[in-house]
Structure formats: C-alpha cells, structure tokens
Amino acid sequence: MSVPKNKITVEGLTGDAAIAYALKQADLDVLAAYPITPQTIIVEDYQHFAANGEVKAHVIPVESEHSAMSACVGASAVGGRVATASASAGLALMWEILYCAASMRMPIVFTVANRALSAPINIHNDHSDGMGMRDSGFIQLYCQSSQEAYDTTIMAFKIAENHDVLLPVMVGIDGFILSHNVERVEMLPDDVVSKFLGVRKPFIALDPDKPITMGPLALTDYYFEFKEQQDKAIMGAPKVYKEVEKEFADLTGRKYGLFETHKTNDADIIIIAMSTMGGTAKVVADAMREKGDKVGVIRLKMFRPFPAKEIAKVLGKAKAVAVFEKAMSFGAATHPLALEVRTALYDAEERPMVVDFVVGLGGRDVTPMTFVEGIEKTKKYIAKGKAPMYETLGVRK
C-alpha cells in the first residue's frame, strides 16, 4: 500500500545529503569512513545525526579507507547493518578489502560519489573509480537524481542482506554534479523504512560463544569453489533487485529497473549512458526527435551484474548504439561500458553498430551538445557502414 502524501517529507537535498538521510533511516549498526571529496557531506551529515543522538550506530572515524572497508567487513561479519562512503583515491585505497568484502559475502552498502582517479589530482566526476572496482564482486547501482540516490540507498540494504545475495552493494552518484546539487527529494516516514528493511538476519555470524573462522585460507583445494558460488550469487542479484524494487514501488510509486528505457521502441539510434548523463541524454533524444531523428535512450542503473540479455533485447532493432561513458580502460579494445554492450550483442540475431564515445573525464561538462555531436557522428557511421572502435569527444586533440 502506498504511503499517503501527508506522511511524506519533501526537502531540497543534495545527492550526498539524500544518501545521508537514507543511511539515517536504515538504522545502521556501524558506519566506518574516512573523508574524501565529494562524498564528504554523506559522512558529515551522518556524524551530525550521531552527535545529536538521532542514530544509534557506532561511527568509526578510521585512519584510512583500507581500514574503513576492513571495519565494515568485521562489523558485517558479526551480523550488523553496515555502510561506508568514499570516492576516487579513497576507493582505490580500499582495493584489497573490496575483494574480501565480496568474496566473504558481506552485505555492506558502499555509497560512492564517483570521482576521477589521480594523476593529475582531480576532484571532479567521472566513473574511473567505479569502473576500476567493477571486477571486485560488488553489485553496482548508478543513480541519476538525488531522489534515486535516496531510494536506492534504502533498497541496497534489502538487496545486500537477502540470503540469496549476501553481497556488498555500491550505490554511485556523480560527484559534484549530483553530490552537491540540491534537488527535490521525497522522504518516507522513519517507521515505513524500518518496516521495509526490518532487522538484518545474518545467515551466519561471528559469535565468541560459538567460534568460527571466516575467510582464512583456501588453496587449490577449495578457492575455486568459493569463486563459483560468488559468481552464482551475483548473477542471481537481479531477481532479488526486482522483488525489492517492486515492494518499494508499492510504497512510493517509484521504480527504476535494471535500466530505464526512453523512446527506444522505434529508435534508429539508442544512446546508452549511466547516472546524470542518462538524464541529459533523454532531453537530447526528445529535442532530436523534433528534428526527425529517431533517438532513444537506455539509462543503465545496474552495471554489475550487467543485464546483458535484457539490454540486447532492447537494442535489437536499432541501427546503432551510441555508448557515452566516463571512463577509459587503457589499452582495451573499447572502454568498459562498450565492452559489455558489444559482448551482450555478439550472440544477438540483430546486431546494431556499436559506437563508443568517451566523454567527461575529470569533470569536463557533458552538455546536451556533446550528445548531439556524438549522434551526428553516429549517423555518418551508419551511412558509411563503419565506425571506429571508440573515440573521445570534447577534448583538445
């Protein structure tokens, strides 16, 4: 049953503040974090809640991000509800423990204000940090708006803690573009969130009275079996995601899917983009349709696991797919998102041309005209029947 309007709080919140509020309502046991721009407001706001006695969580201001993720693994192992936040270099410093968190099957919600990696030092948005951790075993959900950041953070706990999943979830928002952007956010009453999430029921927990060891050593005898199970777990996540989202939609009327489609049915060219770029792409598609260009958009929310079959199905009838992505996989055949899209299409009966545009690195503004430029190029490639494997847009060459 949906929550009545008079119980909903509407506030102007940045993406970071919206996440902090969701963490507050999620009733965490532990939040361990180390500050880094542009996620700072998340932990700052949460510390306010803690200082004011509005949350019961144990907040651990650790000495590094490596320790932040380690503390989260420990807290999750004893059965707690756990979250952290980071970005860029901070996320990179967690590297070793990201793999531990996923492989030890620890539900942890990891909110990330996506930011470029050094060098040179750059505080602005791109997806290098998120794409860098894409093979760590985390589920990855990328959000377009502050509302979606709030909604997704709440849902992430229910997905992560589900016994068919038991994996950490990264919730990504675009650094500054969303993390510092005040938008209209509708918030649920505390008791509704409490009821929706319930109390975490650990599948197995560390307990001094019944001592066990978690994640110690498995060599040639069992390591591979751990990985086999981990693979099964993440591939089953979309099913749980859909169930959780349905329940959430019943409360709020809001749902996002593994990806959002916008005018894809009759589209000749379909843009694929993530996070805030997906929003801009929809506006561009509308404007280009007025000129007679049949453009559609897939705004991908779930990058891990990658919804390959579903994406291939939507792309099927298009002449071309224009991927716009904010990361480079140096030396790869194409860049991360296009690699996935090409792979998804390989076995499809109808294979549209795949065009890969790398844009917006280090926070270079991705304007509507950046998309228009890419679409115009794609039209030429369709006419020629040939496109480069990838190219960059909006950069001095």
Add this chain to the structure above:
Amino acid sequence: MAMDFAKGITEFRWHGRGGQGVVTSNQMLGKAALAEGNYIQAFPEFGPERTGAPVRAFLRISKKPIQVYAQVYHPDVVVCIDPTLVEVVNVAEGLKDNGTLVINTDKGPEVIREKFGVKGGKVVTVDASTIAMEVMGRPFYNMPTMAAAVKATGIVAVETVTNEVLERYPGKVGDLNKVAIERAVKEAKVG
C-alpha cells in the same frame, strides 16, 4: 531551428566571488521555489572554494522533474552579486534575448545595457552594496541582490524567499537580511 534542452525550465546563472554567498543565495532561491511546489536543481560551479576568486552557481526551476544535468549556458536570468566583477567577466554571455540581467551596482540599467550590449529583455540594477552596509554594517550583498532578481522575475513570492532566509538564519542575521531584502525590492531599478 535551435534545439531547446530546457523546455519549461527557468535557468539562472549566478556570478560573484568566493565568500560572498553565491552558493547560499542560489540555494535559498532554489528552496523557495521548492517550497512553492517546483522541482529544482541548485548547484555551484564545482571547485575548491577560493575567497575572492570569481565563482558561479546555477539554478533550474520547473513544474516538472528536471532531467538535464549540465551547466547552464543560455540562462533566462543572470544575477551578479559582486559590483567589480562586471569589469572582469562578461556576465551577459549566453543570456537569452528576452532574458533578465540583474546586477549589484550603483549605476542605472541603461549604463549596464550599453556596457554589455543587451538589447531586449530586462536589465535590473540594485545598489545592494550600499543597502547591505547601511542595514547590516557588513558587505553581505547576496540577499539584497537576490531580492532584486525575485522582484524582476516574479519566479517566487518575496515572502517565500524571506521565509527561507529566516529559517536558515534565525535571529538577528535573518531579521537584518529581511530588512535588506525588502529595501532592495523597493529600490531595484528595472530598465
């Protein structure tokens, strides 16, 4: 035909210097618009804050959810808080033909029109520096300049924005800002 990427959206660009409250006044106006039932985006030009350096902020206001995420290149309204910035930055850059240019200056609208070659739309001037010094005794220009923008555009009621300011700054600071806002609304010149 130029493509319109901001259908149904009123777009603002703010200019000022780090420390003058560009980000805050942008958010105040945004929250006032939100209070009146609109969707908003209020965001600064991102970067490390440096006191005294030119900074910008952007605001979108719409009756419907806003999908576009990029800086504002063709604003409906430009608001410049700092009186010296007009000598350094072309604050009218990209302003729509029928747009509104709001400047904190002791000069009249006709002088600003000529300086930036603005033919259509509205040019609004307000001596927010003098108002701030006389009312608050300190150079807090942002609220009185915002007040002139509110008056010129009617984007929200003056009362709504005053309420936001009082909520954010309860007590003396809020009360003095309210006086400055009301005076700016009276004294702003539209030409």
